Amino acid sequence: MNHRFRLLTWLLRPQPLLYLLLLGCLWGSCKHNPPEPPAPEVNISPLPALAARDAVLYEVFVPDFSAAGTFDGMLPRLDSLQKLGVNTLWLMPLHPTHGSPYAVDAYAAVNRELGDLAAFDRLVAAAHQRGLRVLLDWVANHTSYYHPWIQQHPDWYTRDASGQIVHPNPQWTDVADLNYSRPELRQAMTAAMKTWVTGHAIDGFRCDAADLVPDDYWQAAIAELRQANPNLFFLAEGSQTSHYAAGFQLTFGWNFYNALQRVVINQAPAAALAAAHSTELQNVPAGSYRLRFTTNHDEVQAGAPAARFGSEAAARAAYVATLAFGAAPLIYNGQEAGDPAQLNSPSRTPIRWSNDPTAGTFYRGLLAVYNAQPALRSGPAEYFDQAPGAVVVRHRLGAQEVLVLVNLRNSAVSVPLPAALQGAGWTNALTKTAVGSPAAVPLAAYGYAVWQR
Known part of the structure; x- marks a missing residue:
């Protein structure tokens, strides 16, 4: 009788469970735990933090930015944006939508007309190679009525006395207001934002309608997102100074913009700009700023800067005035070509990049000086009331x-x-x-x- 047979005979007799387990191992029947699935690939921006005083933003409406109207269509113009003097690209919402770009159907996806996620990643990587940061326009206050949450989580939406989901604004009829008293909504929204930080290397967010979302949500979300990338940049589309305590570095300078229109169009004294500047910076922490502009995607609906201010020359003088007091300046999609996207056409209207070469010369020259002069960006502004205009x-x-x-x-x-x-x-x-x-x-x-x- 060989040794293996004797061992088998002995083991087949009634034995404690320990011996049965040993038998299984001897004959190769022990099963190992299945391997853990690979962790999602982490893709975080390599760029360092950007101080608000050094930010120069460019707002992009992808469908009109190129003839192709896609992420890949943007690639050939990244060098020109770098030479323009901007360092941060604010991409308007790129999600699937119904209605306006701000009626989001899904936070994790991109509009297929713009390309796929691989194309988006190529764009972000190419921007980073040129030192350009990428901010994603994030619509946290509301979704479209086609968003899955409408069916999956109806309690995440604000309702009126009759139980109907309400719009955040009576004129925004294509969107449904989210209810931030729901902890589950807060967690889901932050998780959706974090996916873009850790998986697609974005550098921060321009947060739409930030005044309508509770500051305590922003504070918690920004703190969590900065654990993933401490260098993230946050711009609030809002004017509340409480946003700074929540973690935003930049908010919109609407008071200054309105004063600029009064001075240029209605011949108000230029001192109104100094007053608006002072008012906007009250209770703003040191190192935080206001965004200054002569147009953006909302304002261009009523006409390009030349139409709003009366002429191209007037619009350029107004832009110099936005930098005169120290600001974080914004250039809107095609503004440097004298042909900013209107966003009010039923079909795409690609920017005519050769429309006015002098416009590009103006903005490049002015921003080159702005970027080269730390005193202009961060030195205190001293206003001298020397002439009314x-x-x-x-x-x-x-x-x-x-x-x-x-x-x-x-x-x-x-x-x-x-x-x-x-x-x-x-x-x-x-x-x-x-x-x-x-x-x-x-x-x-x-x-x-x-x-x-």
């Missing part, structure tokens, strides 16, 4: 001094300089030529100057 603002930071002068009237003006601004050493930052020591500065209609010393 002219802005005169000085910034000083360390040994650097920058002076911005803008004529916001359609007639020439000579702006007297106070003693504090006179003297030698000034250079025209736009032309790199010496200025001399003038006691007054002549400015053409809608003329402007940026000096440094």
